[in-house]
Amino acid sequence: MNPPIVQTISECFIKPQFQTEEIKPPIQLAAWDLCMLSVHYIQKGLLFNKPQTTTNDQENPVKSLITRLKDSLSLTLVHFYPLSGRLATLKQENPPSHSVYIDCNDSPGAKFIYAIANLTISDILSPVDVPVVVQSFFDHDRAINHDGHSMSLLSIQVTELIDGIFIGFSANHAVIDGFSYWQFLRILSNTFGAQEKNPGIPRPPILKRWFPNGHGHIHNLPFSHHDQFISRFEAPPLRERIFHFSSESIAKLKAKANSQSKSSKISSFQSISALVWRCVIRARRLPRDPETTCIITANNRSRMDPPLPNEYFGNSVIRLIGKASVGQLLDHELGWAAWRLHEAVEGHSDAAVREWVEKWMEDPVIYTRGPALYNPYGLLMGSLMRFGIYENEFGMGKAVAIRSGYANKFDGKVTFYPGCEGGGSMDLEITLPPETMAALESDGEFMDGLNGNF
Known part of the structure; x- marks a missing residue:
């Protein structure tokens, strides 16, 4: 052995x-x-x-x-x-x-x-x-x-x-x-x-x-x-890839999303999330009628009134949800999808946070693999863009890469990391079944967005 x-x-x-x-x-x-x-x-x-x-x-x-x-x-x-x-x-x-x-x-x-x-x-x-x-x-x-x-x-x-x-x-x-x-x-x-x-x-x-x-x-x-309330989950066979978006590609993607939505408010994160949402849903080859979701994990601290300090140690996150039918998502342009996500972020307010907490305290729910947390037709976006990850050097200089373990991996989990070279670049960790990943890798819109070819 x-x-x-x-x-x-x-x-x-x-x-x-x-x-x-x-x-x-x-x-x-x-x-x-x-x-x-x-x-x-x-x-x-x-x-x-x-x-x-x-x-x-x-x-x-x-x-x-x-x-x-x-x-x-x-x-x-x-x-x-x-x-x-x-x-x-x-x-x-x-x-x-x-x-x-x-x-x-x-x-x-x-x-x-x-x-x-x-x-x-x-x-x-x-x-x-x-x-x-x-x-x-x-x-x-x-x-x-x-x-x-x-x-x-x-x-x-x-x-x-x-x-x-x-x-x-x-x-x-x-x-x-x-x-x-x-x-x-x-x-x-x-x-x-x-x-x-x-x-x-x-x-x-x-x-x-x-x-x-x-x-x-x-x-x-x-x-x-x-x-x-305890439920354990074993993931099916999945592929996990890191896709690198240069700062130039991101700038072009953001400009495209804002131009199509006739706005200047859509962020880089919302633009890339919309791209991945559209392209993964297309790669899954789903029927047109089901509702698909793009869930964004968002920090509550600055959204509360008065704000919670950044040093608040614990959980203070909420899930913001962009929704559309599969047909709507694929029939409209990138900017339309990005605006759906922008509206979800704009609705993240002190009142919305307190309403979630009050409802939870009336009827406590422990997240499991059920519909309370995951939609089989959706994606979950987690962002680690603002945490200065590469500043943690431990006497060895700047890290060459960040990677994650088995935890919380499933079909449609996407995590945003800052690119190692900085300058606003991003690395996306995307986890999908093999057949879906293969379809994403050959998706023209996704590869054009990745490479800044518009």
Whole structure:
């Protein structure tokens, strides 16, 4: 039997370097957090060129990296201590209710793994599709957030390649959203790069959860057992590709969408989302009558009145939905589809956010693979464009690529990353069944948009 491509060398748990009184009370979860209990952890990672030993320094640079990263994690967890905890549940039988919270007192801490792989950077980046082995660069494979009762809420896996280093971060999505995820990584990277041993944080995370006026923490999830709201999902065979849009191509696409809609308000993100929406729906060869959706995951913080600070640590996202029948979407131009998405974004207001929370508290729903979250005729767009991903260097210089794990992959999942070269370029991670991906790759409108040929 051949040995596994990725081999674990060591693993341990990391606690905050020192504890404060603040960690003792339980951290209650908000509606935005609790609805995520049955979906996967967030799994994103950065691929770096391997640091080299100089003639004057014979210390193993990878060993030095791991030691320093552990120390930096311990310091960072002082401020982000919920990530060192575990989930816990209080429940009663009559009437049935669940209360899920974060317990930071009885936990071994965040998990840290060192692994090796007999692979090169080229093995990861050269294939047309993202290799399945990338999924092995992350811990908590296929874990759902409710598993955080027994699994660490944060796990960092450092995988040493022949000529590279991959750092994979797995974080519980009932504890943080993408905004908080990258806030934590930015502070961790800054702590790693600081000259002093205990650098301060100018804008620390705000750990107290937001609840609407008149409501305390949510203690009445109407379930007698977690099996009533937990659902696990195994994805069908899928292809995953990274499509690169240059800044020039994006500018042309945005100009086309605005010209066709007689507007100047459509953003680059809305223009590319509309292109992908139209072309994937065409590639699926669907009948004309069903309703298709393009769901955009949007940050609530700046949309609320008063706004939630950017440092709010937790989930604060909502799903905005553009809708059209298959026939409407394909019969109209790109600008028409982009305007549908623009209208959905414009409707993202304080009132809409509060209405969602109030309805959820009246009738709590835990997202699963059902229609509450996914439309089989739709797409789900996630954007990581504003998070300064490539600023997280960990002493190795700028990463050469970002990749994700198995988590939350399904037919029609699209994630936007900033392009490695910057300048407003974008990389789209698109996941589709093989036959749909093949049709997208030969779709004239998609390839023209990708290459800026109009």
